[in-house]
Structure formats: structure tokens, C-alpha cells
Amino acid sequence: MAYYIPETWSKIGKLFNYPFIYGRGLDARPGDMGGGAMEINTVPCFESQDENGVTYSKIPQLQFPVDDQDRTLLVQDVTYYSKSALYDSFKAWRDGGPICSGKFDEKGAWRSELKTSTTRYDQAGKKITGVEKVFDNKIYENNIWGLEWFDGKAGDYGLFPRYFRHESDRLVAISASQVPPRTNLLKKEFKHANPGEPFTSPAKGVWTNPGPAAGPFKVKLTDGSLVTYYWYRFIDQPSFQQYDWSETKKAKLQSFVEKIHASWPIDRDYMAPPTMGELVTLDPALLVNPPKGMEVGYVPIVTRQEAATN
Structure with a gap:
């Protein structure tokens, strides 16, 4: 699961001179949910x-x-x-x-x-x-x-x-x-997709400075891909490095995230379970365990995904 950090919208607005999007994130106003939809981008x-x-x-x-x-x-x-x-x-x-x-x-x-x-x-x-x-x-x-x-x-x-x-x-x-x-x-038959080039992250910049605390680690998913990931201290993950936050603000966020990790177990029902049927299961390979000493305050960040060779 991923989402845009609120500051991202302001950054996009400044970059493209598009002030219309200022203050339109969930940090500034409630969401307006209309109808549900099942979107299929392109059908050949x-x-x-x-x-x-x-x-x-x-x-x-x-x-x-x-x-x-x-x-x-x-x-x-x-x-x-x-x-x-x-x-x-x-x-x-x-x-x-x-x-x-x-x-x-x-x-x-x-x-x-x-x-x-x-x-x-x-x-x-x-x-x-x-x-x-x-x-x-x-x-x-x-x-x-x-x-x-x-x-x-x-x-x-x-x-x-x-x-x-x-x-x-x-x-x-x-x-x-x-x-x-x-x-x-x-x-007539539609061609199956061929294995593409690996999805990779830059080998420099915010991905290495301040950089991960442990890794690389690799895991094979049931979709046939091989994922490489590292463990970063929460505040050191790449997405935060684009913002000029003070050390005080970063320390405060890191401290609060550590409280969340320590207080919220993964086996608790946070939202009400479905009234009928069962939830789908996750690929077990996606549930990774942190290295010793990194159980609190650290997160896994994927840096590469490629077709597994075997």
C-alpha cells in the first residue's frame, strides 16, 4: 500500500504552477466519495x-x-x-x-x-x-x-x-x-506479455543517503518475481528526503512511529471484519520479519523487482 505524502501535492503545484491542487489532500479537507468503479485502463x-x-x-x-x-x-x-x-x-x-x-x-x-x-x-x-x-x-x-x-x-x-x-x-x-x-x-489470439526489464531504484541520492540500516534481502513472490528490499529507519526512507524538515520534526515523527510499531500488533482487527465471506489472503512472502533490533521504528523498502530465474 502506498500514498502521497501531503507535501507532495504542494510540491507538484509549485513545480507546474498549478495552485488549484493546494489544500486538496486529506490532510486539509474531507474526502468526497462518489460511486464505486472497476477501471480497466486499456483493452486491446x-x-x-x-x-x-x-x-x-x-x-x-x-x-x-x-x-x-x-x-x-x-x-x-x-x-x-x-x-x-x-x-x-x-x-x-x-x-x-x-x-x-x-x-x-x-x-x-x-x-x-x-x-x-x-x-x-x-x-x-x-x-x-x-x-x-x-x-x-x-x-x-x-x-x-x-x-x-x-x-x-x-x-x-x-x-x-x-x-x-x-x-x-x-x-x-x-x-x-x-x-x-x-x-x-x-x-486470433492475443500475445502473452513477455518478462520486462527489472523495476529498479537509483543507486545513489536519497536511496543511499542517509541510506538503509540493513540489507539487501531477497524474496520470491508467488507471481514469479524476485524482490530485493532493505530495512530503513522510518524517517530515513527515501520518500522523506525531498523535504527540508528540521531535525526536531523528524525526531518527533520517528518517536511516534516507534510507539505505533510497539503498540499495534499485526493480528488485530483494526476495521470491522466482513459481514459475510472471507478476506483474501496475502502472498506469505510479502510478510517479512525485521532483523533483530529493528522490530520497532524500521520499515522494509523495495528497491528492485525482476523476473525470477528459477
């Missing part, structure tokens, strides 16, 4: 024409898990939190008050009532029709949002339409059996 496609000049297109197969009631449950337990849920007690602790447990207080929680409507899909600016015949959005019992499948199921999965016929200003979702053989789309 093949296009081909039949003997009559009609264009057809094909996209990669998108699939969703479906239960025995033809449902894909995607969003549940949507909860909004005010400052009284955690912020107030956390700030009071920082300012010298009693220890904050880190748990979200229910007095600051509000559970919204979900609403939905049929999603609008498009490809290259043209509206797609027919998807709603395969599945549609639905609010289920207990305020759960998901998909209701009418067609397109294959075993334990629901299949998003992948073939489309182009008609004037729109595209119509069709089945594989409706694709003319002349297009050859059924035989």
Missing part, C-alpha cells in the same frame, strides 16, 4: 471484415467468478468514516494523550445504502449494446452490489462478451457462433 482488440464489408472485433476474455445462484458479488459493507472513528483518538495520542488502539470506532461509522443502474460500455467511442443480455448490475440482499448473470456462464465463471459486430454508430455484443468465418477472428 482485433478488427476484421466479412465478405460484405461489415466490421467485427474481438477483445481478450474477461471473466468473473460466479456462485451457485448465478451471482458475482463485488462490493459489500460499504462504510464511511468520520474523524471520530480514528482521527480524533489518534491525534490525541500523538499530542500526549492516552494510547490509541488503532481500531475504527463504530461511533464514527456510517453505512450507506447502495444503488445501481445498467452500466454504459463503449469501444473506441462507440456505444456497446447487448451486454445487458448477458449480465446486469444488481443490489442484492444485505446491501451487496454485484452482477446477475443471464447468459455467458462457463463453469464457475461468467464471461464478458468478447465479440462485437459494428453497426453504424454502435457495437453489438454477439456470441462466437455469430462471427463469420471470413473474419478469422475465432483463431
Whole structure:
């Protein structure tokens, strides 16, 4: 998990002369949460024409898990939190008050009532029709949002339409059996991604000054990548070095982080557990143990990720 340090927005505003973003972080104003969304950045496609000049297109197969009631449950337990849920007690602790447990207080929680409507899909600016015949959005019992499948199921999965016929200003979702053989789309396959160059961090600058306290360490993840990481004292991690903070401010932050590390165990429920179902598990390799003496006040920082060789 990562987030922007509040000062980053001010820095960006100054760099690009864009003062509009000043004071728009969560450190300065509450968040305004609208609807939920599932964003897919770019979807490639093949296009081909039949003997009559009609264009057809094909996209990669998108699939969703479906239960025995033809449902894909995607969003549940949507909860909004005010400052009284955690912020107030956390700030009071920082300012010298009693220890904050880190748990979200229910007095600051509000559970919204979900609403939905049929999603609008498009490809290259043209509206797609027919998807709603395969599945549609639905609010289920207990305020759960998901998909209701009418067609397109294959075993334990629901299949998003992948073939489309182009008609004037729109595209119509069709089945594989409706694709003319002349297009050859059924035989077209999308290439798998090749292992790319390693993601690396600079070998100088803020990554080495003041630098890590221990490392390097390596761990192989279940996705087949090899990660290299170091242990940094919290205040010495690279992201903080771009700011001209006083030694007093840095020492104060380091001291408070050490209190958090010492007081908040990793096996505590900080947010309420789901009302149904189970949380997904993390790759066990992501849970690393600090070297002896660095249990408090130190954090692991990844400096390299590459394809594992074996």
C-alpha cells in the first residue's frame, strides 16, 4: 500500500504552477466519495471484415467468478468514516494523550445504502449494446452490489462478451457462433506479455543517503518475481528526503512511529471484519520479519523487482 505524502501535492503545484491542487489532500479537507468503479485502463482488440464489408472485433476474455445462484458479488459493507472513528483518538495520542488502539470506532461509522443502474460500455467511442443480455448490475440482499448473470456462464465463471459486430454508430455484443468465418477472428489470439526489464531504484541520492540500516534481502513472490528490499529507519526512507524538515520534526515523527510499531500488533482487527465471506489472503512472502533490533521504528523498502530465474 502506498500514498502521497501531503507535501507532495504542494510540491507538484509549485513545480507546474498549478495552485488549484493546494489544500486538496486529506490532510486539509474531507474526502468526497462518489460511486464505486472497476477501471480497466486499456483493452486491446482485433478488427476484421466479412465478405460484405461489415466490421467485427474481438477483445481478450474477461471473466468473473460466479456462485451457485448465478451471482458475482463485488462490493459489500460499504462504510464511511468520520474523524471520530480514528482521527480524533489518534491525534490525541500523538499530542500526549492516552494510547490509541488503532481500531475504527463504530461511533464514527456510517453505512450507506447502495444503488445501481445498467452500466454504459463503449469501444473506441462507440456505444456497446447487448451486454445487458448477458449480465446486469444488481443490489442484492444485505446491501451487496454485484452482477446477475443471464447468459455467458462457463463453469464457475461468467464471461464478458468478447465479440462485437459494428453497426453504424454502435457495437453489438454477439456470441462466437455469430462471427463469420471470413473474419478469422475465432483463431486470433492475443500475445502473452513477455518478462520486462527489472523495476529498479537509483543507486545513489536519497536511496543511499542517509541510506538503509540493513540489507539487501531477497524474496520470491508467488507471481514469479524476485524482490530485493532493505530495512530503513522510518524517517530515513527515501520518500522523506525531498523535504527540508528540521531535525526536531523528524525526531518527533520517528518517536511516534516507534510507539505505533510497539503498540499495534499485526493480528488485530483494526476495521470491522466482513459481514459475510472471507478476506483474501496475502502472498506469505510479502510478510517479512525485521532483523533483530529493528522490530520497532524500521520499515522494509523495495528497491528492485525482476523476473525470477528459477
